[in-house]
Amino acid sequence: MLITRSSTTNIESIKQSLKIEFEMTNLGILSYFLGLEFIYTEKGVILHQKKYISKVLKMFNILKCNYVETPVEVNMKLVTSEDEAFVN
Numbered sequence: 001m002l003i004t005r006s007s008t009t010n011i012e013s014i015k016q017s018l019k020i021e022f023e024m025t026n027l028g029i030l031s032y033f034l035g036l037e038f039i040y041t042e043k044g045v046i047l048h049q050k051k052y053i054s055k056v057l058k059m060f061n062i063l064k065c066n067y068v069e070t071p072v073e074v075n076m077k078l079v080t081s082e083d084e085a086f087v088n
């Protein structure tokens with residue numbers, strides 16, 4: 001289970017409540033979870049899948065392939081649109 005929150009006090013409270021009902025182990029600061037790797041910097045958290053992608057490229061024998069940049073706008077911020085209908 002992954003518990004995340006902006007306040008460490010709230011995290012400790014949740015962990016103590018869960019420990020009453022379940023046997024738990026604290027694995028410390030998150031670095032790898034479900035194929036996702038996390039790097040902590042002064043500006044925030046960097047999330048990547050380098051290990052997973054390397055494994056897939058090696059499996060299909062294309063480890064030395066030519067790469068292409070992902071066509072995504074740099075520093076794009078996603079926002080909620082109040083005006084649009086929900087998608088089913």
